[in-house]
Amino acid sequence: MASMTTEMKLIDMERKNISFSVEELTNIIDGSREETAIRRRVEHIIENDPVLKHKSLLHMSREERFTESIRRTVYFLKTLCPRMGWTSQSREARYFERALKERSFVVHSGAFVPSMKSFGTKEQAEKWHKLAANLNIIGTYAQTELGHGTFLRGLETVATYDRATQEFVINCPRISAMKWWPGEMGKSANHVFLMAELVIDGKKYGMHGFMVQIRDLTTHEPLPGVTVGDIGTKVSFETVDNGFLYLQSVRVPRENLLSKLAQVAPDGTYTKKASDRLMYGSMVRLRVGLLGSEVVMPLSKACTIAVRYSAVRRQGLLDPNKDEVPVLNYVSQQHKLLPQVATAYVANFASKQLIKMYVIFLKKVDSGDIEQLPELHALSAGLKAMLTEQSTMGAEILRRACGGHGYSYGSGLPFIVNRMLASCTYEGENTVMYLQCARYLMKCADKARDKKLTGTVAYLNDSSSGVCPARTSDDFLSLNILMKCYENRAKCVIQQAASKLQQKIRSGLPMHNAWNMVAPFLIRAAKEHIMQYLVETSCKFVNDLTCSDPVKKILTQLCALYALHHINNSPGDFITNGCLNSAQCDIAHDTEVYLLGILRPDAVGIVDAFDFTDDILQSCLGAYDGNVYERxxxxxxxxxxxxxEVHQDSYQLLRPYLHKGRDVLEGAAKSKL
Amino acid sequence: MASMTTEMKLIDMERKNISFSVEELTNIIDGSREETAIRRRVEHIIENDPVLKHKSLLHMSREERFTESIRRTVYFLKTLCPRMGWTSQSREARYFERALKERSFVVHSGAFVPSMKSFGTKEQAEKWHKLAANLNIIGTYAQTELGHGTFLRGLETVATYDRATQEFVINCPRISAMKWWPGEMGKSANHVFLMAELVIDGKKYGMHGFMVQIRDLTTHEPLPGVTVGDIGTKVSFETVDNGFLYLQSVRVPRENLLSKLAQVAPDGTYTKKASDRLMYGSMVRLRVGLLGSEVVMPLSKACTIAVRYSAVRRQGLLDPNKDEVPVLNYVSQQHKLLPQVATAYVANFASKQLIKMYVIFLKKVDSGDIEQLPELHALSAGLKAMLTEQSTMGAEILRRACGGHGYSYGSGLPFIVNRMLASCTYEGENTVMYLQCARYLMKCADKARDKKLTGTVAYLNDSSSGVCPARTSDDFLSLNILMKCYENRAKCVIQQAASKLQQKIRSGLPMHNAWNMVAPFLIRAAKEHIMQYLVETSCKFVNDLTCSDPVKKILTQLCALYALHHINNSPGDFITNGCLNSAQCDIAHDTEVYLLGILRPDAVGIVDAFDFTDDILQSCLGAYDGNVYERxxxxxxxxxxxxxEVHQDSYQLLRPYLHKGRDVLEGAAKSKL
Incomplete structure (x- = not known):
């Protein structure tokens, strides 16, 4: 790869025309100049560590990847981190995942360990936490069963208290009751935090968490009564041994009930100690946490790959008298790429805002105040659903925008897309999430009539006219006007869903039937509330930002593009509710196309600002230098x-037939001579 | 699996409540009772053939699958077909693919062999066709290059005529010019039908097709000047060795120019013999052909799996006082599944209609009449884009509707979804397809002002009012009203795009710039034209069908659901163009929800009618008996x-740490005693 190829020259030229400071934008994405520096240092150390260097993932079998990932993770946690003085509390920690690309024991440290604190007493948490942190035990969070996922109360695994021995006897009463899916459970874990129905003297006490040892600590063989294994190939997550666990009369001591929320005395007396609502707090934590690593980061990677490739891929003549042009010059291509880039920025700002809210909430929880939990629960559920949905769809659009090469694993895109897909289902299936969000909204809509609402639903109180004042393209570039549009639409659609629900109830249907019948409208209400949140949060973030004018301009345009793109994609509810009229919709369409042209020259810079190294991107199409074809x-x-050169196994099957072909062709050639 | 599980009982009950004859519907899908019988016989023979029985695909490496597929295909073509008297011309042939599930040499027989006829003289076709049909040569169609796909004129490979030796000298002038992607080229093919720029005495004559031998007929080693290999892992298509081919001064005799359209005399004189437009005919053929096998069949499979699973998967309490219910009882789940089922039916009817048009066209071509080619080209391009897009999205919705298990390869759904994804790009990238369709529509819109249009664009002449007369849900169940809605919308949007284009041109922009700037509107126009075609074709098919009342009712409801679902999904253009008002949109929404409830009891029957055997479905979730969890x-x-039980490679990495955990825990236990 000695000389500059045409493609390398093309991307070079793109970078010469960028109108703003890429470094400044990177600092904003990271949070500060200092954060950028810390991140880059972590990445540099990990990328240049000889033990952590990836072999090519692609050419490994799933089992090789599984083992290789454990090898890297053990080295990282037990050798590199101590050497660098890094712990899970270090500021560096938030960049480990990005730099490592893939690693093991994520469920162990991200769900098993925290559950000790959420569900265990102080003593329990201390006992298990240290062992887990040192990898002296490997644990997982065993909740989902073969027959039950999101509906917690339906779980069938039972823990029956045996007073005589002061033990719980744990059983999966039928095949569908076996634990299924927990990550790291199939082959790695020797302990599980198990959710099971507590039964004392035949009485059911609901779901409780138990610490259950499943493998022998010396031999790692499954213990008696334990059937455990890997659940087989699934989309992505090759390094994770998602497992099944079938328990038959497995006994654990009474102390293994994690007893922060409730306890069982030796004589079987059951005592409730704290509200179950605290359990929602840990779900909120997981959902808040996943947005950064499983949504914003992979979508940003996909944007980087697709935009850089589109800047060097030349196809077709825009002007019949000139040379072929990069596909990025086509408005239809810009229309695929740039709204996804805008989504990556909006998702970044919104998920950071959610983390801020969550941190404030946690401080209040310490002083016993959980008033904000319903709002935060609804918001995190809805945002999880909306951002995973938009981002997986966005990544797929980006993949397709790379044409045939997007299907090649060499593009890096199939890895990214496959990895994201599961996020629509884990940590709360998206439809269920929207409906949970809608449940909160229906309560708010009810309250709004005679009470002042605050926080993320305050706009439901607003009684000003819903008609958008925009008359020109310039108007539609104003973030304030766009925010108002989304507010008005959300308000109308939420009120409409509420009135449809009331109507069904008034017609005599019981609540659960009425709820079921208007579900499509409730889901829409939740979606439009979340869209309102996304538009408002990102627009306000940008409005309030202190930065150079060129960067402010770019970010403002990205926010506007995001808002306009979604208006144009589904103008229906804006029009039927009188927020926009036909003429305005037409202007909104033209304004989006106009914005695409304005952002085009800066497109490469805008994705460069995500600042992924080639090592992190792992893409022949997305590498910084643009040298796509040789790569x-x-x-x-x-x-x-x-x-x-010859694939012997397949060739041998064909050889007799091909030799006959040779004889015919060579015979024909001879007879011609 | 001795006794009936709860799940098996549930699906049994579903089948007892079906309101129509599943067998009758199967016959309609197949085309006739006789076709059903032929299909079942082919499936029965192939499924029960001991050599063709699949080993479990899942546990094979890609290379094992590749070889296994060739083994099965060679046996099928060289042993079973002769034994059964089956040829590619038999009526049975159309069911081979469905019954075999995967097979090799699809490009060889589906693109290489036909190209001999499309591009070769009669003598050339005869010479190569027999060899290819007998697998005495294996060939592929080498057009796409690393740097160029859809834009044919951009291909860089050059064939220069050497008068002295009467040979063409073939060269890839740079890396990006190498052929890239052709199926079966990497390891299997020894010949390629190669598209290259013909050059005689320095003058370029455009793209021509050449027969090029690339591997030795005795050893199968690449010939001198030939660099050939597999392009590596891509999404799906594990059994296909998509290849790269880099040619350096490879010489082929003059006779290897396929000379139906043009020929080169020994002295280098170039003669054009027929219109290049005939080339479009073969593209149309490929696009028409892929809809059945790559769109309708996989979508129907995904529907079968998701609906059957939803009938036995119980989750949550609809009524808090009753048992858990199958998820199929939730309106939100029906809203995911049933519109996809409707799409599978509509796609089936529409693609069969397209085949009919194509067959009529072919007959006309024989008598030199290619007048209908532009219409057919536009229609097949647009339908290919729209149906691949809707079906891949639909299959993904169905996969997600199966919750976590949809991610497991055991569900069969990842196979199906991955396989479908590529259809959005191959045989014409979808955006390019829409724009080609739009180009035809813009010409028609222009003509419509003073000329009577016929065929699929006749509705552009209609000058009746665009206002929909529907006032009630019953009105929206009328197929005639729905057809009119789509007609009106398409007409308005096409006229709008045309006037936007004219406006840009009048403002002084050259045509190519104007076209580029209104591309998003042109794409929309093409989409809405195709939606109009889909709705009209399927509704008319059902209206004209002779069948029992219950089947007619189901099919009518499915057509209405399809039409209503897409109105409700994007009502924007219906409203802004005055086809529907807000009140009507509200009724349309309610009508869709009503239809979901009406179709719910027949859902299992409607997918049973696709008549997939368990062997063809390859899904633990979709098997006929509903026994999902044990499977x-x-x-x-x-x-x-x-x-x-113990995964040794990974365990050894962790053993020292885990043994420390054992010591701590056992020490603690001892000290407690």
Missing amino acids: LFEWAKEAPMNRT | LFEWAKEAPMNRT
């Missing part, structure tokens, strides 16, 4: 099928 | 990671 060719040559 | 468990136990 793809080098990558393909390493494919296992190319070890030999 | 998933049996499947998971066979995963390679479960060969041993």
